Amino acid sequence: MTTHPSAPERSVVDRTLSILGVFDRDNRTLTLSDISRRSGLPVATVHRIVNKLHGWGALERGEEGGYSIGLKLWETAMLAPRYSGLAEAAQSHLVELHDQSGGAAVLALRDGKESVCLSILSNDPGLTAYRGGPGCRLPLHVTATGLVLLAHASVVLQDEICAGPLRAYTAATITNGATLRNQLSRTRREGYAMVCSSLHEGRGAIAAPVRNACGTVVASVGVVGPLNMLQPSRLAPLVMATAEAVSQQDRTEGRRMAGVGA
Template sequence: MTTHPGAPERSVVDRTLSILGVFDRENRTLTLSDISRRSGLPVATVHRIVNKLQGWGALERGAEGGYSIGLRLWETATLAPRYSGLAEAAQPHLVELQGQSGGAAVLALRDGTESVCLSFLSNDPGLTAFWGDPGCRLPLHVTAAGLVLLANAGVVLQDEICAGPLRAYTAATITDGTTLRNHLSKIRREGYAMVCSTLREGRGAIAAPVRNARGTVVASVGVVGPLNMLQPTRLTPLVMATAEAVSQHDRTEGWRMAGVGA
């Protein structure tokens, strides 16, 4: 039986990616046994690949023997064009938005059916711990930032998500496809999204789209905070102005964002 010359290499890559993929926010430090169990790979295979990853700096071993994502892998990830240019361009505007609004300022982009947090500026430890880690992923239908991204996504994706199932985080989370579709139309018409207690009771958010030079929505900017702080007449203009300021950066200086909006 003839083996395709590329097959062994792809197999190694697949196994390596499987090992890196077992780490998440609830499993930041894992033993070799944990990695083996979660990846479905033999311990001997895991040991061999983990040693290679540790040597390169993709994984680090703690004093107690557990492994976690290494600094070099994090440094490499920050070079992603969809992250670096946009995050840098938005940062001063997010700082200003946080100061003016009194809430948490957030920047997110879409990856498939989820929103990914790029930046989250907050003085509220409760908010930060719940939502604010860069890289935090949430379904698009749950947050204001995600709804903005979904409202401006393609019809195929909207149909897929509206078809459900839609996970409920609170009693206020939209879980009906028709209701969600109508809400998306409203967001496109008004140019912003507002939610109350859809992710966490007593907290809400307002978000607006960030557009590149072609007018394509590539990200969303928002304010998150307690419901008594969420005054639409005051905050909506601030959020929309911030989104426009970040968008304007692309028209004047340009982002290092090859492939953004894809």
């Protein structure tokens, strides 16, 4: 089969990844036509690959014919060292932080220019409506956990993000590069980051870094709640102590996290 040099044929792996990549939080269940449209692949190709994925368990088919991510793929993803090690080390400490603070306890790590929520414990049913649950991605400049991760990222990444554009979620979101640089410096100096109404009006957060045995920041722990709850004098020491406890437990258990998030 001859293909045009400007439009090389996509490999089976590329096409399979394209199909899996069309699913997101706003598109959890899709028909074959939806998958074809969003992936840019012919329906016949989608049908063939989806059948393979369905047979393996990577996709599940609902009663109405739509497809969603399957348990097999979820189980495989749970084996990722960056998730499993951190989540296990942090769980009991997040429970304690949630109980002591009265707010939602969050654990996040960095993936490129975004923070990824690994775990969140909350009694607030509306929290995930705007912040999202495990797996939710947000720009680093928007949340307290993201600011902590960015503050300890490479200078190259900091320069790139500060150069903008910086998406505004509310009037309080940092959208100025110089302001963001100042916030990052303050975060490193004070040992924690605090945001107010940067993602959602009336909500804020305080977060601190989790470090591996080499001292590299690999994740961040935070508390999210209404603004009247965010008292730095009370919550900052609590959040920093929790982050240190997670760091210490991870070291004690011998998990090798060197280089993660660097």
